[in-house]
Amino acid sequence: MTHETQHEAAEERQSLWLLVLSPSIWAAHFLASYAAAAVWCGAVEDRTSGVDTMRIGIVISGAAALACIGFIGRIGWRKFKLAGGEPPFDKDTAEDRHRFLGAATVLLSALSAVAIVYVCLSLLFVRNCL
Amino acid sequence: MVGRNGTDGQTVNKDTHPLAEAPSPEVLRAQEARLEEAWKPPTGWRYWSEVNNSIVGIWYTALVLFYLLFGGVLALLMRIQLAVPGNTFLNPNLYAQVFTLHGSVMMFLFAIPIFEAVSILFLPQIMGARELPFPRLSAFGFWAFLIGGMFLCGSIFFNVAPSGGWFMYPPLTSRYQPGVGADMWLLGFSFIEVSAIAAAVELIVGVLKCRPPGMRIHLIPLYAWYVLVAGGMVLFAFPPLISGSLLLELERAFDWPFFDATRGGDPLLWQHLFWLFGHPEVYIIFLPSVALVAMIVPTFARTPIAGYKWIVLSAIGTGFLSFGLWVHHMFTTGLPGITLALFSAASQAVAIPTGVQLFCFIATVYVGRLRPSIPMLYVAGGLATFVIGGLTGVMVAVASFNFQAHDTHFVVAHLHSVLIGGTIFPVIAGTYYFFPLLNGKLLSEKLGRIAFWLLFCGFNITFLPMHFTGLRGMARRVYTYPAGMGLEQLNLVSSIGAFILAAGFGVLMWDILRPKGKGSDSPRNPWDAGSLEWLQEMPGKSWGVRSIPEIDSRYPLWDQPNFVRDVDEGRFFMPDAEEGKREMLVTSIIDAKPQQCLRVPGPSFITLISAIFLGGVFIFPTFKMYWSMAVSGVIALGCILYWLWQGSGVIPEKDTKFIGHGVTVPLYVSGPSSVGWWAMMITMLADITAFVSLLFGYFFYWTLHKDFPPASIAGPGVAWPVIGLLASLGSWALTILARRWNRDEKPTAFYAGMGLAVLLAVFGGYALIAGPQIAAMDPKVHVYTALVWLLAIWAVLHIAAGIVMQLYCVARRYAGRMTGKYDIDISNVTLYWHFVTITVAATVAVIAGFPLLR
Numbered sequence: 001m002t003h004e005t006q007h008e009a010a011e012e013r014q015s016l017w018l019l020v021l022s023p024s025i026w027a028a029h030f031l032a033s034y035a036a037a038a039v040w041c042g043a044v045e046d047r048t049s050g051v052d053t054m055r056i057g058i059v060i061s062g063a064a065a066l067a068c069i070g071f072i073g074r075i076g077w078r079k080f081k082l083a084g085g086e087p088p089f090d091k092d093t094a095e096d097r098h099r100f101l102g103a104a105t106v107l108l109s110a111l112s113a114v115a116i117v118y119v120c121l122s123l124l125f126v127r128n129c130l
Numbered sequence: 131m132v133g134r135n136g137t138d139g140q141t142v143n144k145d146t147h148p149l150a151e152a153p154s155p156e157v158l159r160a161q162e163a164r165l166e167e168a169w170k171p172p173t174g175w176r177y178w179s180e181v182n183n184s185i186v187g188i189w190y191t192a193l194v195l196f197y198l199l200f201g202g203v204l205a206l207l208m209r210i211q212l213a214v215p216g217n218t219f220l221n222p223n224l225y226a227q228v229f230t231l232h233g234s235v236m237m238f239l240f241a242i243p244i245f246e247a248v249s250i251l252f253l254p255q256i257m258g259a260r261e262l263p264f265p266r267l268s269a270f271g272f273w274a275f276l277i278g279g280m281f282l283c284g285s286i287f288f289n290v291a292p293s294g295g296w297f298m299y300p301p302l303t304s305r306y307q308p309g310v311g312a313d314m315w316l317l318g319f320s321f322i323e324v325s326a327i328a329a330a331v332e333l334i335v336g337v338l339k340c341r342p343p344g345m346r347i348h349l350i351p352l353y354a355w356y357v358l359v360a361g362g363m364v365l366f367a368f369p370p371l372i373s374g375s376l377l378l379e380l381e382r383a384f385d386w387p388f389f390d391a392t393r394g395g396d397p398l399l400w401q402h403l404f405w406l407f408g409h410p411e412v413y414i415i416f417l418p419s420v421a422l423v424a425m426i427v428p429t430f431a432r433t434p435i436a437g438y439k440w441i442v443l444s445a446i447g448t449g450f451l452s453f454g455l456w457v458h459h460m461f462t463t464g465l466p467g468i469t470l471a472l473f474s475a476a477s478q479a480v481a482i483p484t485g486v487q488l489f490c491f492i493a494t495v496y497v498g499r500l501r502p503s504i505p506m507l508y509v510a511g512g513l514a515t516f517v518i519g520g521l522t523g524v525m526v527a528v529a530s531f532n533f534q535a536h537d538t539h540f541v542v543a544h545l546h547s548v549l550i551g552g553t554i555f556p557v558i559a560g561t562y563y564f565f566p567l568l569n570g571k572l573l574s575e576k577l578g579r580i581a582f583w584l585l586f587c588g589f590n591i592t593f594l595p596m597h598f599t600g601l602r603g604m605a606r607r608v609y610t611y612p613a614g615m616g617l618e619q620l621n622l623v624s625s626i627g628a629f630i631l632a633a634g635f636g637v638l639m640w641d642i643l644r645p646k647g648k649g650s651d652s653p654r655n656p657w658d659a660g661s662l663e664w665l666q667e668m669p670g671k672s673w674g675v676r677s678i679p680e681i682d683s684r685y686p687l688w689d690q691p692n693f694v695r696d697v698d699e700g701r702f703f704m705p706d707a708e709e710g711k712r713e714m715l716v717t718s719i720i721d722a723k724p725q726q727c728l729r730v731p732g733p734s735f736i737t738l739i740s741a742i743f744l745g746g747v748f749i750f751p752t753f754k755m756y757w758s759m760a761v762s763g764v765i766a767l768g769c770i771l772y773w774l775w776q777g778s779g780v781i782p783e784k785d786t787k788f789i790g791h792g793v794t795v796p797l798y799v800s801g802p803s804s805v806g807w808w809a810m811m812i813t814m815l816a817d818i819t820a821f822v823s824l825l826f827g828y829f830f831y832w833t834l835h836k837d838f839p840p841a842s843i844a845g846p847g848v849a850w851p852v853i854g855l856l857a858s859l860g861s862w863a864l865t866i867l868a869r870r871w872n873r874d875e876k877p878t879a880f881y882a883g884m885g886l887a888v889l890l891a892v893f894g895g896y897a898l899i900a901g902p903q904i905a906a907m908d909p910k911v912h913v914y915t916a917l918v919w920l921l922a923i924w925a926v927l928h929i930a931a932g933i934v935m936q937l938y939c940v941a942r943r944y945a946g947r948m949t950g951k952y953d954i955d956i957s958n959v960t961l962y963w964h965f966v967t968i969t970v971a972a973t974v975a976v977i978a979g980f981p982l983l984r
Contacts, residue, residue, distance in 0.1 A: 014720045016347070023450035030454045033472055035829075041466035042833040055468070090438065092145065092344055092682040097721065100348030100439055107443035115451060115479040122471035129466035 010094065014101060018076070022069045022109040026116055029065040033058045033119060041129035055123045062120040069109045069116070076105025146343065146680040146791045148692070148701035158699065161706040162676075168707040169260075169673040172733045179733040181265040182672060187251025188568065190272045193279070194247045195642075197239035199635070200283055204232040206632055209592075213625035215613040225609035226293035227311070231286055233296030238319050239279045241553055242364075242411065245418035246271070246329040248557075249357050252564060253333060255663040256351050256425075258342040258681070260674040260714045261730050263805040264332050266737050266777060271332070273741035274325035281749055282318045285311065295607060297404050300389040300397045304381050313382060313752040316375040321748035323368045327816050330364035333357050335808045340714060341722040342662075343703065344681040351661055351684070352435060355442050356421030359449040360414050365812060366453065367410035369820035374403030377827065377920075383751065386909045386916035388827070394840070394913035398463060399830050403823055405456035413452040415549065417445060419556035420487055423509050426563050427491050429659040430506045431498025434685055437490040444483035444490075451480040461532040470529045477527035484520065488513060503657070504578035505563040511586045512555025519547025522597070537607075540600025543593045550589055558585070558638065565642075566652035570669035577641040584634030591627025595620035654694075660685025665697055677705035677790075678715050681722075703789045715789065716805060726799045727787045731777040740769040771938065778806065779954045781947065800954035810958045814965040817928075821969050824924060828917055828976055839914045839981045846901030846918055851978035854901070857894030858929060858970040861887045865936065865963045868956065872943065875950040884940050888933055895929040898922050898970070901977070918977050925973040932966045935959040 040054040079102025082095055089096045089103075152158065171180050180186065207228050211220045220228060250268050254261055262268060285291040292315035294303035303312045337358045341350060377388040378400060387393035389400055428435045435441065454476035461470055491513070500506070522544040526532050535541060558581075565573050599620045604611055611617050655664040664687055665675060677700040683689035696702060704715060704727070716726040746762025782797035789795055801807055832838045839845055864887035871879040902918050909916040939956045942948035948955045 016719065019446065020450075023447065027450060027453065030472070030476065034469065037466055037468045037472065038830075038833045041468060051468075090348065090434070090684055092346065092349060094346075094721065097346045097348045103439050104442050104446075107439065108446060111443065111447045111479075111483060112450075114482065115454075115476065118475035118479045119472055122475040123468065126467050126471035129468055 014098070016101075018072070018105050019101065019108060022072050022105070022112040025065050025068050025072075026112040029062060029116055030119060032061065033123075037129075051128055055127070058123050059120045062116050065116055066113055069113050073106050073109030073113075076102045076109060078102065080106060145682060146702075146793075148680070148696035149791075152699035152701060153705075161700055164707045164710060165673045165676075166671070168710050168712050169671075171672055176733065178738065179735045181269040181731065181733055181737065183250050183254055183262050183265060183268055184670065184672060184674065186265070186269050186272050187247060190243070190247035190268075190275070191251055193272070193276060194240055194244045197235055197279055197283070198244075199639070201232050201235035201240060202632060202635060204228050204235070204286075206628055208232065209625040209628040211609060212611070212621050214622065215611050215618055217610060220609060222609045223293065224289070226295075226607070227286055227289070227291040229607055230292050230295055230311075230315075231283070234292065234315065234319070235279075235283065236549075237296060237411070237415075238322055239275075239282070241415040241549065242326060243275060243322075243329075244553075244557055245357075245360060245415070246326065246333070248422075248560065248564075249333050249418070250329065252567065252663055253336055253354065253357060254340070254674055255567065255666060255670075256353050256661065257336070257340060257345065258662040258665070258675050258679050259336070259340045260678070261340075261712065262332050262336045263340055263714070263716070263728060263730065264335070264809065265712075265730050266734060266773065267328050267332050269734075270737040270741055271325040271328045273738045274328075274745065275322055277741055277745040278318050278322040278325070278748070281745075282314060285314050290314070297408065298378070298400075299404075300378060300381070300400050301391075304378060304389045304397075310752055313379065316379045316382070317748040317752050320372050320375045321745060323372055324744075326364055327368055327813070330361040330816075331809050331812045334361040334365075334812055335805050337361075338719050339716050339725075339805050339808060341717050342678050342681050342715070343717060343722055343724050345717075345722045347720050347722075348438075349681060349684050352424040352438070352441055352445075353421040356417045356424070356445050359445045360417045360421075363410050363414045363417075363449050363452070365816040366819050367407045367414060369816050370403045370823040370826075371407035373820045373823035373827075374400055374407075377403075377824075379751075380916070380920070383754070384909070386920070387913050388916060390913075393911065394831065394835060394838070396831065396834055396913075398460075399827055401460050401463065402456070402826070402830065405459045406453075406823070408459060409455040410452045412548065413448055416552045417448065419512075419553045419560075420445075422556045422560035422563070423491060423513070424487075425659075425661060426505045426509055426559055427494050428498070428685070429563075429657050429661075430501045430503050431494050432501065432658075433494060433498035434660070435490065436493035436497055437486075438684070441487050441490050444487040447483035448480060451476055451483065455480060458527055458529075458532070461529045462536045474527060474529050478524070481520070481524060488517070504573075504575055504582070505559040505657075507579070507582050508555045508559035508562065511582060512551050512559065515547055515551025515555060515586075515589065517551075519544055519549075519551050523548060535600060537605055538600035539596040539604045539606055542606050543596035543600060546589075546593050546596075550593075555585075558582075561638075561642070563657065564663075566656050566668060567663060567666055567670060569646075570652050571646045572652045572656060573641050577637055581634045581637040581641065584630055584637060586634075588627050588629075588631030588634050592624050592631055593627070595624045595627075599624075655687065660688035662686060665694060667698075673707075676700055677702040679703075680791075703791065703793070705790065709783075713787075715795075716799070716803075718803075724789065724793055724795050725803050727789055727795050727797050728805065729780065729782065729797065734773075734777070736769060736773045736777075740766060740773060743769055767934070771934075774938075775942075775947075779942070779947065779952070781949070781952045798952055798954070800952070800957040804954060804957075806954055806958055807961060810961050814962065818965055818968065821924060821972070824917075824921060825972065825976060828921070828980075831913055831917070832980075839984070840912060843912055843914055844905045844907070845914075845981045846905050846907065846922070846977050848978045848982070850897050850901035850904065851922075851974040854894045854897035854925075855970055855974040857890045857897060858967060861891040861894060861929075861932070861936075862963045862967040864890065865956075865960050868939075869953065869960045872939075872948070872953055872956055873950045877943070880943065881940060884936055888936050891929050891933045891936065894970070895926045895933075898926050898929075898973070921973045921977055925970045928966045928969050932959075932963055935962060 036054050040051055080099050082098055089099045171185055211217050290310055292311035294307055294312055298315055337354045380386040381388050387395045389395045389397045457473035458477045526535055562573050562578055599617050602616055604617050652668050654668050676698050679697050679702045686693050712730045712732055714728050715724055716728045717724055743762045743766035747759055750759035786794045786796050864883045868880050868883040871883055899922055902922055907915040909919045939959050942955050
């Protein structure tokens with residue numbers, strides 16, 4: 001183990017927050033989409049004006065969310081690819097723990113990305129508030 | 131990983147190895163005698179003051195199974211009524227009570243608490259710990275659960291049970307059911323939800339902070355991962371329901387019109403808040419049951435679980451996505467098409483993580499050498515049943531299909547497949563698997579097999595026909611159906627099936643309760659499992675584990691040589707109880723490095739007494755006895771303060787303790803390394819979620835009404851709320867300063883600062899009330915006035931609790947129970963005040979700021 005990887009994997013530099021960041025971005029985007037739909041289809045005067053703008057807004061913000069998730073996934077991927085080591089990475093070492101946290105971050109980012117794509121797809125097909 | 135490399139100051143991997151030699155037999159016996167003395171359960175009537183997880187867990191589990199049987203009997207009554215068309219066995223009113231209580235009991239008194247009961251019982255053993263960090267909180271949760279549950283179940287014998295369905299939709303429950311039934315539901319379940327949140331706090335802190343050394347985050351048993359996720363979900367799912375129940379009870383008791391459309395309210399808000407709880411709740415029930423499967427499958431496949439990180443992914447992923455599904459229970463309420471599409475998309479997405487874990491189990495069985503057994507039989511039956519429920523779930527998640535099937539028996543069939551397949555079968559599998567840990571007895575294989583086939587066939591005979599009756603248009607929750615719709619035979623079959631199912635439960639109960647003779651007939655680790663709980667001797671000792679092991683693997687009993695011997699001979703950490711106290715090890719979150727030797731409190735009746743009086747706070751208002759409620763509340767507060775005063779933050783006789791293997795850890799820790807800080811943090815996350823649910827109500831009405839806040843009604847103005855906010859901010863800042871003055875041993879500054887903080891808090895609370903008071907806002911006139919009052923009162927109650935805590939710190943310091951060095955009390959109170967400040971600031975921004983935007 002090199003000095004850098006040892007430093008990289010030290011407990012003080014780790015936290016569980018990275019794991020839940022991507023799903024949290026999904027949650028924030030989902031909540032914002034729900035709120036936007038509630039406002040445009042409810043509070044705004046009638047149920048037709050501006051809906052397309054809202055739909056496009058949700059899709060564009062979805063793309064931005066995907067970019068953020070991609071970035072987090074990349075951080076996870078780098079952790080997972082920490083030099084050396086043999087699968088299945090279940091040894092009692094700081095490096096295997098590091099790889100595990102990285103891999104779990106990647107997987108959760110992928111799931112969050114799929115969930116956001118689902119949301120955006122549904123808005124491409126459903127065009128109005130009715 | 132324990133120990134440090136002294137040369138370059140870097141932390142390195144240096145595993146602790148068990149002592150090469152066992153201590154002499156005399157030393158071992160002396161150690162065991164001291165451990166035994168410290169953990170000895172009280173005898174006689176004092177037995178009921180015990181707080182040890184291994185005993186409270188048994189009470190808890192037994193009580194949950196009792197409620198399961200009670201709910202099952204109610205189901206049989208319904209099936210008798212529905213066996214033939216036009217039956218008069220139950221009248222419509224009683225039928226409504228029976229189905230409401232059946233659903234409520236099964237959900238709130240069986241399905242959710244079984245996870246907490248089993249976890250309190252086994253989680254410490256699964257993690258090689260002696261206890262959970264707050265044993266008295268577990269005991270308190272149990273007593274609250276007993277009192278609240280009996281109160282609710284008892285109601286049907288007086289013909290006053292709730293009858294609005296287990297989801298209690300207004301306006302039926304707000305305007306058309308004047309009896310006490312709905313009040314009992316709202317208040318009784320709120321009480322039980324408080325106890326559920328208490329248990330969740332206990333379990334989350336347990337998983338994060340009470341693991342054995344070396345059990346890094348990627349080595350923890352999957353059960354613990356699931357408990358962590360499910361506990362986290364409880365924190366965010368239950369508060370919306372508590373807030374919703376508060377709104378509905380305020381409408382029923384004081385005519386505050388939250389759900390009354392004629393005064394600006396809207397019944398749909400209840401549905402949002404209820405299902406914001408209700409859908410995650412399905413997964414709160416399901417995940418811990420899958421957790422049992424994740425413990426059982428590797429044992430019988432004789433191989434480590436396949437795809438550990440994939441299962442962690444599915445647990446966390448499901449935990450998140452399940453909060454984006456609630457509207458799929460509301461597809462028929464006329465919400466905008468776009469909203470339905472969003473929730474339909476999330477409902478499809480959640481199938482991915484749910485499926486992933488099932489494939490991991492199949493893969494584990496595939497790569498291992500499966501040994502057939504009773505627990506695996508139930509696992510297989512459960513998964514098959516669950517998949518059927520999952521597939522009909524995908525059907526009803528499609529909005530257009532949902533419109534057709536809504537409120538029919540198709541939904542009844544779907545939800546029972548999910549819950550019985552996803553929960554009851556895995557729980558029974560867990561019962562057969564874990565039973566030897568209770569008293570050293572194995573359950574009967576023959577009876578287990580008979581019970582399985584009765585349950586499995588009974589289940590399918592009961593619920594398969596309901597898919598067809600539902601599609602033919604049979605509505606749920608209606609006490610009868612007409613002849614000639616093609617429903618007669620299918621219903622009769624269902625009813626027969628229900629009795630076969632009940633017979634299965636009868637056999638199971640007999641197996642559990644039948645006398646099994648003296649002594650133990652189970653060998654140690656009867657299934658040859660690899661996980662830590664099977665360290666236990668048969669029967670188990672009250673101290674839990676003999677010494678706290680160093681963990682190097684996910685399956686230490688398989689992978690670490692001589693592991694059981696080393697634990698038994700005290701060759702690991704903390705093999706003794708030198709001071710005669712109940713002690714456990716607290717470790718760091720990521721890598722489980724030893725951080726503290728935590729002394730946990732022993733037996734006490736204060737938990738029971740506190741639960742009784744806190745129960746009074748929820749039970750008296752059901753009968754409009756508000757003075758009794760107030761008195762009960764004051765006594766409950768006194769009990770809880772007494773409990774904290776003598777049981778928490780105790781200053782130890784020495785600073786540190788040697789726990790073996792060259793490791794010395796502190797006996798007292800405050801701040802983010804301490805379990806108390808985490809408990810406060812987690813509790814307040816739940817609290818703030820409840821508050822956000824109320825704010826959600828405010829904005830929900832805003833999207834509904836073009837005129838909200840109504841121009842015709844005067845609001846609380848800006849001046850008083852802002853003054854209230856400034857005063858609260860002052861109190862908060864002084865509390866932070868007082869923490870520093872306490873740490874710096876400046877008593878005069880500390881007492882003066884705290885005194886001023888209390889005064890500012892009192893003034894701030896008064897100012898927040900003054901806004902709506904001076905504007906003469908009448909909460910009965912309109913939902914707007916009611917909400918402003920509620921938000922202000924909510925903030926003021928939090929300030930009031932903050933004042934009690936500030937005074938508590940002053941008293942602690944004065945009594946010498948808190949010093950600059952031993953400052954956990956003020957450390958946690960400061961954390962609480964951070965949350966109070968957020969609450970007050972958000973309240974003022976909404977009630978004073980939002981009207982300005984219009």
